[in-house]
Amino acid sequence: MTIRVDIRKTLRAGQRTFQLDAQFESANKRVVIYGASGAGKSQMLKAVAGLSRPDSGVIELDGRRLYDSGAGIDVPAQGRRVGYLFQDYALFPHLTVRQNIGFGLQRGWFNPAPRGEPEAVRYWLEAFGLADVAHQRPGELSGGQRQRVALARAIVCEPAALLLDEPFAALDPALRVRMRSELDALQRRLDIPLLLITHDPEDAATFGGHVLTMADGRVAGEGAR
Numbered sequence: 500m501t502i503r504v505d506i507r508k509t510l511r512a513g514q515r516t517f518q519l520d521a522q523f524e525s526a527n528k529r530v531v532i533y534g535a536s537g538a539g540k541s542q543m544l545k546a547v548a549g550l551s552r553p554d555s556g557v558i559e560l561d562g563r564r565l566y567d568s569g570a571g572i573d574v575p576a577q578g579r580r581v582g583y584l585f586q587d588y589a590l591f592p593h594l595t596v597r598q599n600i601g602f603g604l605q606r607g608w609f610n611p612a613p614r615g616e617p618e619a620v621r622y623w624l625e626a627f628g629l630a631d632v633a634h635q636r637p638g639e640l641s642g643g644q645r646q647r648v649a650l651a652r653a654i655v656c657e658p659a660a661l662l663l664d665e666p667f668a669a670l671d672p673a674l675r676v677r678m679r680s681e682l683d684a685l686q687r688r689l690d691i692p693l694l695l696i697t698h699d700p701e702d703a704a705t706f707g708g709h710v711l712t713m714a715d716g717r718v719a720g721e722g723a724r
C-alpha cells in the first residue's frame with residue numbers, strides 16, 4: 500500500500516475547536532498510528548474512509564486520488580474500496596451475522612433466500628468460525644465473535660486496504676491478546692494492507708510495520724512513544 504495523507508479540518512463543539520492538521524505518507528503494508536485519546540486519530544481515519552470531509556488537502560491510496568480539495572475530487576465512501584472497522588464495530592443489531600457480513604458486500608441485502616447467499620459470505624463465515632452462529636444477532640454473540648463479524652464485513656468486498664479504529668479496545672485483556680494475533684495472522688495470509696489507529700502500545704508492538712505517532716491533531720513523529 501502506498502498512502503499519502505495531507506489534510507486539514509477544524510472541528511467545533513461549542514466554544515471548543517480542534518484542529519486536525521495531519522500529514523504522513525507510507526509505502527508499508529502495515530501502518531500503525533499511535534496516539535493518546537483525543538489526538539485526532541479517528542477523525543483522520545474517517546477522512547481516509549470518506550466518512551468525514553476535510554476542509555482542505557489531499558488523500559491518496561495506491562496512487563488513486565480519493566480526495567483533493569484543489570482539484571474538486573472527493574470519491575464517495577463506497578467508491579474508495581476500503582474496509583472500515585469501527586471502534587465499537589457498529590454492527591446492525593437487528594440483522595443476523597450472515598446479513599451483517601453480506602451488508603459489506605451489497606448495500607440493501609437484507610433478506611436473501613438461503614440458496615442465494617453469496618459465496619464470499621459463506622467463505623468468511625467459515626474462515627472466521629462463524630458458521631454455527633450465522634443466524635444469530637450481534638446481541639447473542641461473544642465479544643470476539645462480534646469482532647470477527649465486523650472484520651468479515653470489512654473484508655468481504657475485497658477492499659484495497661483495511662482501516663481499523665482501535666480494533667481491540669472493546670475486548671477484555673485475554674481476548675484482546677487472542678484477537679490481536681488472529682488479525683496479525685489474517686493480515687499475513689491475505690496480504691491486505693492495513694492502517695490501524697490505536698492508543699495501545701501493544702498494538703504498535705504486534706503490528707509493527709510503519710509506526711507513526713499522532714498528538715494534538717498532528718502526526719508528530721515516527722515510532723510509538
Ligand SMILES: Nc1ncnc2c1ncn2[C@@H]1O[C@H](COP(=O)(O)OP(=O)(O)OP(=O)(O)O)[C@@H](O)[C@H]1O
Nearest residue numbers: 510511512517535536537538539540541542543698
Ligand atoms: N463531531 C465533532 N465535533 C467537534 N469536535 C469533535 C468531533 N468529533 C471529534 N471531535 C474532537 O476532535 C478531537 C479528536 O477526536 P478523535 O475522535 O479523532 O480522537 P482519537 O485520537 O481518535 O481519540 P480516541 O482514541 O479516544 O478515539 C477530540 O478533541 C474530539 O473532542
